[in-house]
Amino acid sequence: MAPGFDYLIVGAGFAGSVLAERLASVRNRRVLIIDRRAHLGGNAFDAYDEHGVLVHRYGPHIFHTNSERVFAYLSRFTAWRPYQHRVRTLVDGRLLPFPINLDTINELYGLSLSSLELEQFFAERAEAREVVATAEDAVVTKVGRELFEKFFRGYTRKQWGREPSELDASVTARVPVRLNRDDRYFTDTYQGVPKEGYTRLFERLLAHPNIKVMLQTDFCEVKGLIPYKHLVYTGPIDSFFGFSLGRLPYRSLRFHQEVLDTPEQGLVQPVATINTPNDTPYTRATEMRQLTGQKHHKSVVIFEEPQAEGDPYYPIPCPDNQALYEAYRQLARERKDVTFAGRLASYRYYNMDQVVAQALKLADTLPDV
Template sequence: MFDFLIVGAGFAGCTLADCIATKLGRKVLIIDTRNHIGGNAYDYYDNAGVLVHRYGAHIFHTNSKKVIDYLSRFTQWRVYQHEVLAKLDGDLYPIPINLNTINKLYGLNLNSQELADFYDRVREKYDRIENSEQAVIGKVGKDLYNKFFKNYTYKQWELWPHELDASVCARIPVRTNKDNRYFGDKYQLMPLHGYTKMFEKMLSHPNIKLMLNTSFEEVQGWIKFDHLIYTGQIDRFFDYQFGKLPYRSLRFEFETHDTEYFQPVAVVNYPNDYDFTRIVESKHITGQKHSKTTIYHEYPEAEGDPYYPIPRPENRELFQKYKNAAANLQTVTFVGRLAQYQYYNMDQVVAAALTVFEDRISQL
């Protein structure tokens, strides 16, 4: 008999398992269909001994001291400020677009104010931004949109930017300074010994039991529990009764090279060439010293593990039906990217789980 059954051993599930075990002193069973903990943030040492991210680059960044303080119970940190380059016509340019990008691309020598004036000249003015194409062209104009955003977005989503909510591309900043960092958050850190080691500590309390290679359907009938915390796909929980929520998936092709580094930064985007969107080299991210390196090409796909909810109005309407059905269940709590059909960064998942614990679970 368990007080709580948690479905999914990613950030949301592990955070709630720890809080329930340590703060409430109650018994938790956490299950996952995969053969490992950590969800998509899982990392491991490959055959060459290189620490790699199994499901693509996971870069931790946050403005929340609360989240950093919480996770610091389980890991030490190393400072890492992420940089991304885009390969365009055989040359590399900083992304997000900034002063260095524009000056190199157009052979200019602008300062920050002149770049702001440049953006104002080339951008198109819209009364209302209705999609991602307008979100980008309304900031940087058509030429930069065509060079850096249009084809990359189609590869990622199999939808053109004008078919996607403005929120998709609006997340990408445009700068007038020389800041090459991809993120602007106050805290940009990586778990010193990797994510998996951190998750192991999160689940180390004796009140927490773990079952891998196990689905909710398998245990539903024979394991007794008082309250269910579900971090998986909400449409699957309801047996797709209103229809299937669409996701984009990813496929990774790993290669090990007999060289210390393959590329100058962790992520190089390929907006216009090839079928893959980017090449990731995790040694830049982890700080590992090794004579070899492992890279992975990232191919977006329609089928496979669900990664990205597809942000379109019709999908939000479908999710709302599931959300309404979930609201009627007193003994089930839904939390996480898949359960809430929302693109969360890792820190946002932790913050959401801590809030759910404080506002709901601790009151049970």
């Protein structure tokens, strides 16, 4: 056999791991996957803490999709714990259902509206826009200014470090407004978390004998040292090109963890996640055991505080950033020896299922070597 690998994949998150598994098992190719972190799974990594509580180390990850193909594929590597995510938002001293629905409005204003009356309630408050271009537009054209200020503006400013009027409409358009009492955060056909955790899922994805894994390895450290035929890069696209056109802004997160005693295996919060759009530096608090279903005498609550510096988590969707990304994308098109994949390389706010779908599609179209 020729020395080296057929494919070098940078990044052991969903994009890189799914591609590695497909290339190894379907094409029978030799794959080396590397990651600068000391673990698999990217931001979906989970692990047991010193008390034995399973924790999503980079914030809550709830898998949800309408794609039968994506769900069936991942189900080959994990069983699932069915889970329907629910969120409450702290507004005016009350924990209200979110996304906004019929109960949210009735509880907030002390009303007893029906679904038809709620539709009229929103219509009377909605602000007209010729073009829905910004995150602010996407909300005020649906529910009006007051609800925008109470539920969205503060959260969006903390999360993205910019005013909603500066961000693309997709930021808040992701969050529906409902006329019924459905308080689930997601309504996808398939919802849940891996029964044995995300890390175990990734271990099974990468267990093929054609796949070799190197952790705590930066791409810059092995570039030019390990022979390979084609590169798949899932890191930040601006980093790959040495920031030659300037840095693409990303939002990062700082996590604060509280471990609490829970007699008789009780829970700390009424729902898994509580959003705090207005009066705290953090955006949300999530109780891990509500996601995992783990029985334990302690419970871990993770608080997320967005920040500008640190590991890149979220591409910031606004026109100036998109223009810079398009310039990098043109450079990427000229590199026939490299394929770019995943949230950071695509500078898109993808959900996990969207990343998996992209990787499955790429696995069918990647140049053979």
